[in-house]
Amino acid sequence: MPTFTAPDGTRLAYTDLGSGPPVLLLHGWSLDANAWEYQVAALVEAGYRCVTPDRRGHGRSEVAGSGYDLDTLVGDVAGLADHLDLRDVTLVAHSMGTCEATRWLAGGTDRVVRAVFVGAMTPYLVGAVGAAFVDGLVADLRTDRPAWFQGGAAAYFATAGTGSWVSQALVDDGIRTILRTPLAVQTACLRTFAGTDLTDDLTRITVPVLVVHGDADASAPLEITGRPTADLLPRARLTVHPGGPHGLYVTAKDALTAEILEFVAETAAPAPV
Numbered sequence: 587m588p589t590f591t592a593p594d595g596t597r598l599a600y601t602d603l604g605s606g607p608p609v610l611l612l613h614g615w616s617l618d619a620n621a622w623e624y625q626v627a628a629l630v631e632a633g634y635r636c637v638t639p640d641r642r643g644h645g646r647s648e649v650a651g652s653g654y655d656l657d658t659l660v661g662d663v664a665g666l667a668d669h670l671d672l673r674d675v676t677l678v679a680h681s682m683g684t685c686e687a688t689r690w691l692a693g694g695t696d697r698v699v700r701a702v703f704v705g706a707m708t709p710y711l712v713g714a715v716g717a718a719f720v721d722g723l724v725a726d727l728r729t730d731r732p733a734w735f736q737g738g739a740a741a742y743f744a745t746a747g748t749g750s751w752v753s754q755a756l757v758d759d760g761i762r763t764i765l766r767t768p769l770a771v772q773t774a775c776l777r778t779f780a781g782t783d784l785t786d787d788l789t790r791i792t793v794p795v796l797v798v799h800g801d802a803d804a805s806a807p808l809e810i811t812g813r814p815t816a817d818l819l820p821r822a823r824l825t826v827h828p829g830g831p832h833g834l835y836v837t838a839k840d841a842l843t844a845e846i847l848e849f850v851a852e853t854a855a856p857a858p859v
Contacts, residue, residue, distance in 0.1 A: 800830020
């Protein structure tokens with residue numbers, strides 16, 4: 587698996603599959619690049635190049651002792667794009683990845699031409715739920731994180747609803763991935779994405795953004811995340827999946843890929859006459 591080195595010396599892993607227009611996919615909190623495996627397979631088959639990094643401290647990337655603040659994490663993403671010289675990028679982000687995407691896009695990068703936010707954690711979770719709520723989550727993780735993630739799996743995949751087809755094996759695989767991310771990394775990243783106010787950043791994004799959200803998202807409720815995110819973005823379109831949970835990249839995997847491809851086609855520059 588290829589790696590590159592961040593400015594602070596941290597070794598970061600990524601996958602780079604396919605050829606054609608680049609799609610850069612940022613995974614959610616505590617997961618890794620494999621979260622996108624269904625989308626990557628379909629996008630590569632459709633003629634796209636898919637680059638999927640493992641966030642520092644996640645997956646096959648090095649577990650650094652620091653650097654889990656948003657600006658450093660965004661520097662990692664920008665550094666990878668520079669390392670590979672990615673241009674005319676379609677940026678796809680899920681959950682915490684939407685916070686990294688927002689800060690990077692707000693800075694005015696010229697490498698990205700469009701973005702897709704799935705289960706957005708923007709604009710400001712602490713502002714909506716309060717700091718005490720996040721402190722409680724940290725305390726739960728420090729007490730018994732396997733039980734916490736296991737207890738939330740049914741809502742994450744809507745296994746009693748639109749994700750009823752999801753197998754226990756798939757759920758267990760996701761939890762194993764999450765638990766490989768160290769507790770200290772998880773709690774640092776939780777405080778970062780929940781505690782950073784990205785309201786102003788969203789208003790500075792100039793590229794078109796497709797915001798995809800489920801109205802049964804228990805991790806990022808639509809009315810405090812996806813909908814205000816779409817309202818703040820200057821060029822946004824919101825699509826809501828009825829009964830959709832936070833794990834749309836699994837439960838609506840084919841529909842999500844189709845939405846990405848449709849959005850790319852809609853926002854492509856017209857061919858010169």
